[in-house]
Amino acid sequence: MVSAALASLPNGTPTTDVLSTRDGWDNQRDMPAERPVTSNEHLILERLLAFEFPGAEKLRTQLAGIEATTGSECGCATIDLAVDETGSLPAIEAPSLLPVTGTTQDGLGGVIVFQRNGWLSCMEIYNVGVDPIADFPPVETFEFKLDRRIVS
Numbered sequence: 001m002v003s004a005a006l007a008s009l010p011n012g013t014p015t016t017d018v019l020s021t022r023d024g025w026d027n028q029r030d031m032p033a034e035r036p037v038t039s040n041e042h043l044i045l046e047r048l049l050a051f052e053f054p055g056a057e058k059l060r061t062q063l064a065g066i067e068a069t070t071g072s073e074c075g076c077a078t079i080d081l082a083v084d085e086t087g088s089l090p091a092i093e094a095p096s097l098l099p100v101t102g103t104t105q106d107g108l109g110g111v112i113v114f115q116r117n118g119w120l121s122c123m124e125i126y127n128v129g130v131d132p133i134a135d136f137p138p139v140e141t142f143e144f145k146l147d148r149r150i151v152s
Contacts, residue, residue: 034067034082043139045123048100048113051146055094062088062120071122076132081120090118099150102142109133
């Protein structure tokens with residue numbers, strides 16, 4: 001069964017936070033193959049983690065060697081993240097929904113990041129339209145900010 005918790009997007013729209021779909025696979029053979037994150041995905045993560053919030057420094061160390069798997073079946077670009085836990089420390093103090101957002105300059109979509117048990121777990125792309133965003137837009141098309149409402 002997939003672990004899920006209700007969260008709210010920066011625009012107030014509720015979303016389901018699939019914290020780790022890897023927990024939902026019946027066995028390892030069913031799990032999608034991990035792949036390195038793309039350079040654009042890595043740049044987006046770097047920009048989101050450039051802000052200072054509880055646990056940010058530890059989360060930044062997790063970017064080295066980070067990998068991705070498909071995180072959603074809706075056709076959007078959301079990815080689950082796999083971290084090399086031997087090369088960094090967990091950021092237990094970080095909130096589950098990281099207090100950073102990237103919003104597309106047209107305001108029709110954005111990106112949020114989740115951690116689970118201190119490890120980066122998901123980078124979710126969302127949209128306010130009908131069609132899912134199939135690929136992460138280029139990093140330069142986002143406006144990144146720290147959302148102090150999420151910081152505890």
